[in-house]
Amino acid sequence: MTTPPARRRALMLVNPNARRGSQALEPVIARLRDGGIDVVIERFEAPDEVSPDIARRQHEADLVIVCGGDGTIRSAAKGVLATGLPLGILPMGTANDLARTLEIPEDLIAAADIIVAGNMRAIDLGEVNGQPFFNVASIGLAADLARGLTREAKRRWGKLGYALAAIRVMASTRPFRAIIGSKSGYFRVRTLQIAVGNGVHYGGGAVVHHDATIEDGRLDLYSLELKNVWKFGLMLGAFRRGEHGAWDEVRTVKDTEFHIRTRKPRPINTDGDIVTNTPAHFLIRPKAVTVFAPN
Structure with missing residues (x-):
């Protein structure tokens, strides 16, 4: 008998102020769940809430998904760096330069499919004055x-x-x-x-x-x-x-x-x-x- 793959838990951080922050996420969440990822959504108002949320809830999650633009993703950097949790990106900002660098499409369903597929890369992080x-x-x-x-x-x-x-x-x-x-x-x-x-x-x-x-x-x-x-x-x-x-x-x-x-x-x-x-x-x-x- 084949053992089904273990389900993963994702902490999804949503920036409602991002350019596409009001876009409905229900189809994206459904695609993730169909792919074996259970999602807990956390909405925030200020960027300085993001990394503390990741640290506080790290034991509830196997991965972090950030919904927003480059500024939102940057605000999550300290949290994923401290916890070691892998980072998924749903590009919902204006420029989405990191997503472009990583060849993550702006179509949110296609971006969710990348997270479901589970391929991971270790990337560099720049730092200025901490x-x-x-x-x-x-x-x-x-x-x-x-x-x-x-x-x-x-x-x-x-x-x-x-x-x-x-x-x-x-x-x-x-x-x-x-x-x-x-x-x-x-x-x-x-x-x-x-x-x-x-x-x-x-x-x-x-x-x-x-x-x-x-x-x-x-x-x-x-x-x-x-x-x-x-x-x-x-x-x-x-x-x-x-x-x-x-x-x-x-x-x-x-x-x-x-x-x-x-x-x-x-x-x-x-x-x-x-x-x-x-x-x-x-x-x-x-x-x-x-x-x-x-x-």
Whole structure:
């Protein structure tokens, strides 16, 4: 007699404020249950509730499923890191860059099928001043953009909201000075943006670096050292392909650790949320989180 496979228990964390947070989850939950996964749903209002919920309820679950965008998934990072529970992703945000990096489809039933199939990968986690990130952490343009892009704009305009906010930010942004340190030494820059990437995609589909992966054990830094911010418009195609390092105005460095200092504290945007300021210490945690994803 064949023993039926053991059923798994999932703690499903739902962000009702995500762009697709109001989308009905009943068909998704039914697909998971048919696949042997019993679901307990926990809805939250503030991101800082997510990791404590995971830690508090870890003994009730064999896996965690996060329903939301990149910011919601980032808020779960400390919880899954501390408990070791594998992470399933149902992409319900605006950009869904981590899902794109992992090739998880935005169709929620198809994303649920990936969790049911049970294939898991160990991926890297970036960290800045003790705050985790999956995709990228940025100082300068992207941080200014994060502060100017409201939740209402994301829900109403989607990815177009990023473009509209970016135009406003670029019209008023000014270069800043910073000192960047890595194993290869220290250098001073006058820059519009410093970005440190762990994954592949960020900002709704731009590529951190053409050969970046979320499993290579390295961070990819670039510094955008333009004298005229509007030249950035000519470089957009290169950023979409991860080939921006070919421009003389873009400095790129790969390493496992970076230190960045600025004259005065500047906000740092991690996966869409402002969570800390400079001075900044970046490091990589190789294969720190297990996720459900295609091979």
